[in-house]
Amino acid sequence: MGRYVARRLIQFIPVILGTLFLLHMLSTLTIQIVGDPVRALFGPNAPPQAIIEELQARYNLDDPCLEQTGNPCVGLFVDRIGQYASGDFGVNFRGRSVMEMFLERFPVTARLTVIALAFEIVVGITAGVLAGLKKDKLIDNLVRFTTVVLIAFPVFVFGSLALLLVGLKIGLPLRNSDWAPEWLGQMLNVGYDPDYPWLSLVLPGIVLGAFSLAAIARLTRTSLIENLRSDYVRTARAKGLGARDIVGVHTLRNSLIPVITYIGIDIGFLLGGSLVTEGIFNIPGVGQLVFLAIQANDAPVIIGVVTILTVVFLVSNLVVDILYAALDPRIRYD
Amino acid sequence: MTETMSAKSAGASEIADEGVNRSLWGDVRYELARKPLFWVSLMLVLVILTMAFFPQLWASESPNARGACDLANARGKPTWDHPFGYTTAGCDMWSSLVWGTGKSVILAILVTAGTTILGVLLGTAAGYYGGGTDTIISRITDIFFGLPFILGALVFLALFPERNVYTLTLVFVVFGWTSLTRVMRGSVIATKQKDFIDAARALGASDLFIIRKHVIANSIAPVIVLATIALGTYISAEATLTFLGVGYQRPAASWGLLVADGQTLALAGFWHLLVYPCAFIVTTVLAFILLGDVLRDALDPRNR
């Protein structure tokens, strides 16, 4: 196990450098083609050249290679990696550090993601196991149908409708009533309330996790059905084990291996989805930072935050990979 | 000598190939034809495609036509004549939605075509040749996988001052080709180990011939399934990015923009501004995902 972790850590370095380089190269190429974002920010009423040049210098956009289309700007990339390593992910158009804004808002997004993950894992795996055990029965068809419909709902559609139907039509009367408990109304709130840092994130968390819930349920179902047909389950039956040991011990652990892999990918999806959810529910998290930056055309913030989120995604993927090895000995002895 | 050899093998393998494919696709047709869900999703997909390419069949007047929209009607609620009501710009909601279909669907078709071509070529190259080719393609795929789709697409679309179907397609293909490539690679590796590939090689068939005649035909099934489902998810992704403000721009008639318009106003009582565009998006995405799902079940021999 120790050797496996060490090997994974060593492999991680080229992957993270490669991804950051890809991000750098594509953004450089875009700037080279469409012009730099400082000028785009001001549009036709451009300020004097000196101010533009000062801004360009501040945002790292003054490198001459940004004007040579096709140049990968390796020098600029090396500089940037140095800055990233020291925690500097640039500043916004008003001069605030992106890292500082990120850290300020990260706890809310982390809570939102945890709620979404917990919701999708618990409900998704339960639904998937029930469906897999009762293949082609009523519950299976119900789970399959619901999950297809859930997958067809883009996060922003689901979020907008949930806000309208649950947050407003159901939640508002609850919050205004005398009889309903406070927590119930807060759980179905239309937006974030700092007095209820967890409860008011429940509805947005469910919205955020709904898509992945469907994916996890389907994955669990398929892999459970497949493993129930496997030879080692037949062996377990030949050993005279009861149904609980056969499913709970021999099948479930094997079936959860692909689910764990999916959760690694899913963290990236949740980070993307949090932009939408936080925008809709007006949650002061990292996603909203990007949401607002898009509307303000603040490209350095978008690039900076997406870079940090990519690093977060890669690191959590690494953690998931190590967890995966803990569940599947075949991986760690390779 | 070599020529007669390969000519001979060509004849022999064609017969073998047809045998394999006919029974596989014959079974698939049998499985599909008796599934009501297949017919329902197929009908939906056909309706959506006609809306995308011939919107005039479904709504005679384009919302972009001169005089089609009247600000006096803005946010007008559904009436008997206009059961879908009016948009915030005072256009008829039904015709806006119908004429907006093409924007989403054509983009999704272009992206799917692009990613499928790239995925099949790169996946086949990596899976069939293995070795260095495989290492390079797989490592590049890994690196692209490190960048979540929505986040990656968002950065570049935000940098583009003008966004249209071509820039959107380009960005989507750049970030979308990886999953199809991975699936194709895996499928090709599985096919490559089959005996008929060895047989064809033993008969002296060239690599390119084997790839064209045997490998692709026998590895493509999972790619077709995934591509059908991906078509639905690209529609969903386009609407999401448009909603976030980095997709289609006003005054284009696009579903994502209509939801963005309706989202806040719905809370003020104009529910039709939100619910109808949402219904169009969900139905379209659902149609493609269902079709892909039914195809997957039919193609999976373990389900028989």
Add this chain to the structure above:
Amino acid sequence: MTDILSNGHHRAIRTPLDALAFDEDAPLLEVRDLQVEFHTRDGLAHAVNGVSFVLEAGETLGILGESGCGKSVTAQAIMGILDTPPAKIAGGEVRYRGVDLLSLDESVRRHVRANRIAMIFQDALSALNPVFTVGWQLGEPARKHSGASRADARRRAVELLDMVGIPAAKERVSDYPHQFSGGMRQRVMIAMALALEPDVIIADEPTTALDVTVQAQVMDLLAGLQKELQLGLVLITHDMGVVADVADKICVMYAGGAVEQANVYDIYEKPAHPYTKALLESIPRIDQKGQDLTVIKGLPPVLTDRPPGCSFNPRCQYARGNCAHDEPPLYDVPGGRKSACHYWEEVLGS
């Protein structure tokens, strides 16, 4: 053997087995007219069609047949681990010491498995769970059936590994199945079957997946353990060489039915069924070097579309007119043998 071993049958914990009236004078295992059907898209398939045999302690019965003849289904039906549906046991009896296992409730019957009747599977790599250590899997029956502690179960696992001749058992007990070689893995499989000291072992193609040299070692081990522990062994195989070496009697299956039963010496000396005869003639022999091998022409029938009459008749060189419509019963052949051929006398005499 040691103390831990002996808690196999004489354990303190009461299980549903204690309530069953096992008759120690009845045959160890008796299968009577077993019928198994499968419901498939192409219709009903009779995978096992009236198989009967008796097995006593210390005896080895070889069930011989080509793939698809129903021998594995027979084994799984005896164990009670058939997937139902699609399979269905349509009739017959499986008696262990006089008790009909088919009439038992699953909650009782599962205790018969492993405790009394255990099974060895063909492909040990897929039959062992990849995510648990070999020791954990070997100790599991003791923990679940005899209430052994984790430490006891582990000791038992080491003992079992020793018994099947795995070197350095103490260390290897914490390894995972994929870390063993094919032969060693099959030994682990055998050890697992012996975990609770059953009296019947059903081995389904135990050596088919192995290299020829390893096959012999594993077969020797199995035969040795069978003698030492006085087990009743049902050995399922398509390999006539394997049964010739270790079996006492043989049951030949074809298309779901038993076509010939006899002791091993008689069957090799003078087969009484055309199928057995054809099988024997298709074995390459050193003294017939240079001659053409005899092959059995044609294919076994599709089980959903069985021909009327004798199921071997389309491929049989002895077939006459009535073979195509009269299904032959199992005729008694002198010497306590049985043959499902109308013309067994002719086959025997040729």
